[in-house]
Amino acid sequence: KEHFTGRDFICLQDFTPDEILHMLKVAKELKEEKKGGTSHSILQGKTLAMIFTKSSTRTRVAFEAGMLQLGGHALFLSNRDIQIGRGEPIKDTARVLSRMVDGIMIRTHSHQDIIELAKYADIPVINGLSDFLHPTQVLADLLTIQEHKHRLEGLKLTYIGDGNNMAHSLMFAGKMGMHVVIASPAGYKPDAQVVAQAQAQAKQYGGLVEWMEEPLAAAEEADVLYTDVWASMGQEEEAAIRMKAFQSYRIDRETMERAQSNAIVMHCLPAHRGEEITEEVLEGPQSVVFDEAENRLHAHKAIMALLM
Numbered sequence: 001k002e003h004f005t006g007r008d009f010i011c012l013q014d015f016t017p018d019e020i021l022h023m024l025k026v027a028k029e030l031k032e033e034k035k036g037g038t039s040h041s042i043l044q045g046k047t048l049a050m051i052f053t054k055s056s057t058r059t060r061v062a063f064e065a066g067m068l069q070l071g072g073h074a075l076f077l078s079n080r081d082i083q084i085g086r087g088e089p090i091k092d093t094a095r096v097l098s099r100m101v102d103g104i105m106i107r108t109h110s111h112q113d114i115i116e117l118a119k120y121a122d123i124p125v126i127n128g129l130s131d132f133l134h135p136t137q138v139l140a141d142l143l144t145i146q147e148h149k150h151r152l153e154g155l156k157l158t159y160i161g162d163g164n165n166m167a168h169s170l171m172f173a174g175k176m177g178m179h180v181v182i183a184s185p186a187g188y189k190p191d192a193q194v195v196a197q198a199q200a201q202a203k204q205y206g207g208l209v210e211w212m213e214e215p216l217a218a219a220e221e222a223d224v225l226y227t228d229v230w231a232s233m234g235q236e237e238e239a240a241i242r243m244k245a246f247q248s249y250r251i252d253r254e255t256m257e258r259a260q261s262n263a264i265v266m267h268c269l270p271a272h273r274g275e276e277i278t279e280e281v282l283e284g285p286q287s288v289v290f291d292e293a294e295n296r297l298h299a300h301k302a303i304m305a306l307l308m
């Protein structure tokens with residue numbers, strides 16, 4: 001526990017595979033305890049400030065309900081209401097919040113703003129999604145994969161779609177010993193530096209991370225198929241161009257036929273049916289998207305319990 005206290009959760013790059021496995025173990029324990037009706041006071045008297053400059057259903061509810069279930073309290077701070085929205089510097093907000101609360105979760109566009117917040121805050125800062133990364137989602141995803149596949153090591157995860165925040169964070173499943181393949185159009189590849197970093201970390205722990213242009217070839221023998229929206233929050237104006245570019249980057253029946261017969265299908269949600277995934281696959285027997293969504297709660301409780 002000591003090892004986690006006071007740390008930030010900004011990217012999976014910062015955590016070793018053993019630390020990630022420990023977070024998953026705590027998440028699993030908290031999940032079982034919740035199902036068994038055990039209540040907690042781990043974070044009694046503590047407050048989490050949650051800054052949102054983008055929409056959210058899962059992330060907000062997971063952190064807010066999770067905080068309550070751990071005995072603490074969460075504050076929802078929309079940029080429409082707090083002074084950040086009127087131009088108060090992040091570094092001032094960081095120091096003010098540090099004197100009043102015990103942790104900050106932030107969802108915003110610029111990843112740099114999260115780094116800046118963490119630099120000036122002396123309490124843990126949790127990245128609830130930036131344009132660059134979505135690490136809390138991936139912790140919940142790893143928990144979901146463990147539950148359905150009983151391991152991480154040696155599994156092939158194929159992500160089909162935009163080389164976006166989801167792709168960037170999922171690539172760090174490579175260091176859990178997984179084989180991660182990102183299939184995206186050439187013009188929408190993941191960031192080369194992140195790929196290199198994920199590959200280096202994966203290599204150290206027996207995993208593999210690669211990029212391919214051909215989605216069906218990428219899906220071959222996959223144990224996990226993953227996708228995300230073609231146009232992320234903030235890219236609404238590019239939606240029409242992206243719609244064309246991503247036409248063949250969809251999880252459908254044909255994709256499923258290429259993967260292992262017992263492959264699971266994942267999506268961080270919200271999903272656009274008929275775009276990156278068909279209704280049939282999303283609602284089909286191999287889809288675990290609602291287990292995945294539920295696991296945001298348990299995984300985020302583990303993050304807060306350990307850091308705060």
Ligand code: CP
Pocket residue numbers: 055056057058059060129137268269270
């Ligand atoms: N997957 C995810 O982060 O969902 P929300 O945008 O609803 O938080």
Ligand code: NVA
Pocket residue numbers: 131134164165166228229231232233268269270
């Ligand atoms: N890539 C998506 C993920 C939403 C959870 C976005 O950033 O909008």
